[in-house]
Amino acid sequence: MAFSFLQRGSLSESARQLSLSSYVPSITLENLVPGIDNIRHDVFLSSKFSEVARTHILKLIVKHGNVEELVMEDPLSSRPILRPPARLAGSPQVMKPSPAFKDADPAEFKRIVAELHIAALNRAKFEDNASLDLLFRLAVLKFLRSELMNQFNQAVERCRARVKQYESPRHAVHGSVLQSRERFARFQIN
Helix, strand or coil, X not given: CCCHHHCCCCHHHHHHXXXXXXXXXXXXXXXXXXXXXXXCCCCCCCHHHHHHHHHHHHHHHHHHHXXXXXXXXXXXXXXXXXXXXXXXXXXXXXXXXXXXXXXXXXXXXXXXXXXXXXXXXHHHHHCCCHHHHHHHHHHHXXXXXXXXXXXXXXXXXXXXXXXXXXXXXXXXXXXXXXXXXXXXXXXXXX
């Protein structure tokens, strides 16, 4: 038979053929100047990319968590939201809340990410240093990974605030309170 994996054989015999070994991944970045702390390399991602990515990630979390109505902000509330800075050390920035995902366009997110990747690749090619492109990719992955958790926490806080708002004496509809509480619990569990 041409495909050896389709043949039946002894499981113990197959297990003897495997050898397990440990592996420690490492990434070497050559010809790069260390940053301020002389340990890591400083990378600054644009504030426009950061804001578009934050909005896009929050929109995806809310959409796939099925809590869009709970996370939407009231048009009457215009209190500022405290957000961390883009990447460099400094005090948190105070920004106005985004108006209910209206500016969150997936096409713009893809366009901005593509522009940043092309710029990093062109710079790496110009300086003949592939480590620059690798450093950029690592910085974007680190940013997206941390923002995923931050935006999930922000969605949870918005849902919690909306559920508390529904529980206030002004909202006497008990069905919506129970339904919103159930959707919020399902969102947290899933």
